[in-house]
Amino acid sequence: xxxxxxxxxxxxxxxxxxxxxxxxxxxxxxxxxxxxxxxxxxxxxxxxxxxxxxxxxxxxxxxxxxxxxxxxxxxxxxxxxxxxxxxxxxxxxxxxxxxxxxxxxxxxxxxxxxxxxxxxxxxxxxxxxxxxxxxxxxxxxxxxxxxxxxxxxxxxxxxxxxxxxxxxxxxxxxxxxxxxxxxxxxxxxxxxxxxxxxxxxxxx
Amino acid sequence: xxxxxxxxxxxxxxxxxxxxxxxxxxxxxxxxxxxxxxxxxxxxxxxxxxxxxxxxxxxxxxxxxxxxxxxxxxxxxxxxxxxxxxxxxxxxxxxxxxxxxxxxxxxxxxxxxxxxxxxxxxxxxxxxxxxxxxxxxxxxxxxxxxxxxxxxxxxxxxxxxxxxxxxxxxxxxxxxxxxxxxxxxxxxxxxxxxxxxxxxxxxxxxxxxxxxx
Amino acid sequence: xxxxxxxxxxxxxxxxxxxxxxxxxxxxxxxxxxxxxxxxxxxxxxxxxxxxxxxxxxxxxxxxxxxxxxxxxxxxxxxxxxxxxxxxxxxxxxxxxxxxxxxxxxxxxxxxxxxxxxxxxxxxxxxxxxxxxxxxxxxxxxxxxxxxxxxxxxxxxxxxxxxxxxxxxxxxxxxxxxxxxxxxxxxxxxxxxxxxxxxxxxxxxxxxxxxxxxxxxxxxxxxxxxxxxxxxxxxxxxxxxxxxxxxxxxxxxxxxxxxxxxxxxxxxxxxxxxxxxxxxxxxxxxxxxxxxxxxxxxxxxxxxxxxxxxxxxxxxxxxxxxxxxxxxxxxxxxxxxxxxxxxxxxxxxxxxxxxxxxxxxxxxxxxxxxxxxxxxxxxxxxxxxxxxxxxx
Numbered sequence: 001x002x003x004x005x006x007x008x009x010x011x012x013x014x015x016x017x018x019x020x021x022x023x024x025x026x027x028x029x030x031x032x033x034x035x036x037x038x039x040x041x042x043x044x045x046x047x048x049x050x051x052x053x054x055x056x057x058x059x060x061x062x063x064x065x066x067x068x069x070x071x072x073x074x075x076x077x078x079x080x081x082x083x084x085x086x087x088x089x090x091x092x093x094x095x096x097x098x099x100x101x102x103x104x105x106x107x108x109x110x111x112x113x114x115x116x117x118x119x120x121x122x123x124x125x126x127x128x129x130x131x132x133x134x135x136x137x138x139x140x141x142x143x144x145x146x147x148x149x150x151x152x153x154x155x156x157x158x159x160x161x162x163x164x165x166x167x168x169x170x171x172x173x174x175x176x177x178x179x180x181x182x183x184x185x186x187x188x189x190x191x192x193x194x195x196x197x198x199x200x201x202x203x204x
Numbered sequence: 205x206x207x208x209x210x211x212x213x214x215x216x217x218x219x220x221x222x223x224x225x226x227x228x229x230x231x232x233x234x235x236x237x238x239x240x241x242x243x244x245x246x247x248x249x250x251x252x253x254x255x256x257x258x259x260x261x262x263x264x265x266x267x268x269x270x271x272x273x274x275x276x277x278x279x280x281x282x283x284x285x286x287x288x289x290x291x292x293x294x295x296x297x298x299x300x301x302x303x304x305x306x307x308x309x310x311x312x313x314x315x316x317x318x319x320x321x322x323x324x325x326x327x328x329x330x331x332x333x334x335x336x337x338x339x340x341x342x343x344x345x346x347x348x349x350x351x352x353x354x355x356x357x358x359x360x361x362x363x364x365x366x367x368x369x370x371x372x373x374x375x376x377x378x379x380x381x382x383x384x385x386x387x388x389x390x391x392x393x394x395x396x397x398x399x400x401x402x403x404x405x406x407x408x409x410x411x412x413x414x415x416x417x
Numbered sequence: 418x419x420x421x422x423x424x425x426x427x428x429x430x431x432x433x434x435x436x437x438x439x440x441x442x443x444x445x446x447x448x449x450x451x452x453x454x455x456x457x458x459x460x461x462x463x464x465x466x467x468x469x470x471x472x473x474x475x476x477x478x479x480x481x482x483x484x485x486x487x488x489x490x491x492x493x494x495x496x497x498x499x500x501x502x503x504x505x506x507x508x509x510x511x512x513x514x515x516x517x518x519x520x521x522x523x524x525x526x527x528x529x530x531x532x533x534x535x536x537x538x539x540x541x542x543x544x545x546x547x548x549x550x551x552x553x554x555x556x557x558x559x560x561x562x563x564x565x566x567x568x569x570x571x572x573x574x575x576x577x578x579x580x581x582x583x584x585x586x587x588x589x590x591x592x593x594x595x596x597x598x599x600x601x602x603x604x605x606x607x608x609x610x611x612x613x614x615x616x617x618x619x620x621x622x623x624x625x626x627x628x629x630x631x632x633x634x635x636x637x638x639x640x641x642x643x644x645x646x647x648x649x650x651x652x653x654x655x656x657x658x659x660x661x662x663x664x665x666x667x668x669x670x671x672x673x674x675x676x677x678x679x680x681x682x683x684x685x686x687x688x689x690x691x692x693x694x695x696x697x698x699x700x701x702x703x704x705x706x707x708x709x710x711x712x713x714x715x716x717x718x719x720x721x722x723x724x725x726x727x728x729x730x731x732x733x734x735x736x737x738x739x740x741x742x743x744x745x746x747x748x749x750x751x752x753x754x755x756x757x758x759x760x761x762x763x764x765x766x767x768x769x770x771x772x773x774x775x776x777x778x779x780x781x782x783x784x785x786x787x788x789x790x791x792x793x794x795x796x797x798x799x800x801x802x803x804x805x806x807x808x809x
Contacts, residue, residue, distance in 0.1 A: 117382045121392060
């Protein structure tokens, strides 16, 4: 249907859409985050849901304590090596379609605690991340921005074709392997299927 | 209330407990918080004395800290009499003395009843490797329980008589004691150019710098 | 390489327990429950391994370390000043008091004396932090009791007022990084004191509103009175500090004992509890907030003009003499201390945080034994922990 016809119909009070748009419209406006705080960022995450910032305006006020009922994992805070297997396990327990926001410098890369022996240098070493939101901690506005970015991503996902979302692709993995505690470090220290060390490019 | 001086406390400990040889550790910094070094054999007795004595009543063990002291080579100049060219002279000669490393547990004691403090007591292990035992003071002050566990976890001091000596912060099965000064952390840096010297050095170990095409 | 299954292999660390309580009331299987690290009521990534006989707790072991991010090790590898932003992230609700405790310890180590105006600013920001912390604590405690949302929303509404003050002062809402050795980083911006005065004036009204809603609420009283009793002798022996100690009736407030800063100039009282139960711990926090408002009113009235940093303090080339110092303050959660050993280099040789949250958890098992499993959540909530400080 071309745009002209659609706008002509809407003038007559007839609303037309595609099934894919309707499906994504519903999905993006009812994202249920997992009630899952790790560190400092969790306080700002709570502040985002409270009176002044009110994440409920975006249909995401229902924080679920159980991963089985959640669509979105907000990794809010430092992921330590002791906690990393639990984070991956929680992610595995979430049903598809599921999304991840890495909130704050620590969740992205280890942040200020990057030099710590027990700090995981970014949760994207084990699970795929959809939106990174920097800050230490990010302000509530920044989290809302991350959330709107995620909504845009959901909105533009095609339901068929090569780039269809993971939950519509029977081949795509839904669970990721859980690392084990080793004698000196996690074993393995990252999941090569998800993460590669970035190539170091230096100005000559 | 003002606490007795460290010298008075030392003298009273020596009177009360035979064989205890507390030693005053000086502190040159402006804080002037000196401490008492206890010998491990009498540490628990001395601790009980400090807690129960009516003038001290140090009933509150605020803080327990582990410290790792590495082997230290102390360079000193010692005057030696030497025969130089047939004449006996006093000559200064550099002498290297090796102080073996040890692990230390430092306790900061206060009194909640008499509202004074701090009295700082220290316990030292014989060395950093196998003779790493000190008596636990958790039976005297329960507040030391988690802190001694933490020191066991991060420094590897074994507290004899601790009711529940397990790792507390790192996972069971972790092999190292990461707060020791010679601990080598796992090399899992994300290799990105940063201005920090140490990080840059680590980065270089993994990547030869590739100039942009 | 990876774990085979998604479920942990159960390896019980407990010896075999009797299957009934000592009075023989219940006879059933013991149930071992791991509460946390992902649990809506554990205030972060804290874990309790609880052994239950029916509803009753027969054993409880806290498990730490899920947020152990090596604060002390990082601080020993960097300069004194560079650790200041890390202290913000210890107890991330109370960055100002963390800054203060660290600055106080370094001042003891290096022999610095902050000027008078800086001391006043420290007291104002410190007491505002106490308001933030206690308000949030009451909100979270009520949330744990099942009042989902509403009290916490009231609490966060007030918190935002104070965070606005912190933001205009330091540039950041939560991680203020405001204090410096021998003073403070920047002077108060124009109009800040008036804004603070307005916020403090409105706080008594908020506390009245809060108390009207909560203090005599039947459900709150029924859920908290007589629950999680902590006897005073055990509290002292287990090094409990802060509101939790005073709820058990022990009169020990470091603001009064050490008189650090200029606390001896202010008139305030130290509220004490009688029973040491969860209700007393809740009430102590509300009463302490009223005392904080009193201190704030005096400080905002008396604050003098003048410099804000000790002229002896230097940012570059800061090398304290060889020695050690332990400084402590009455943080909102208890005694927050920093123990520093200097070896004459720009980095501390040993940097130790005395974490009140961790040490206050020593008696968690004693308070929970024999209580219902639903009360464990409330008892933990009344201890007031922040995991950034527990695990560091």
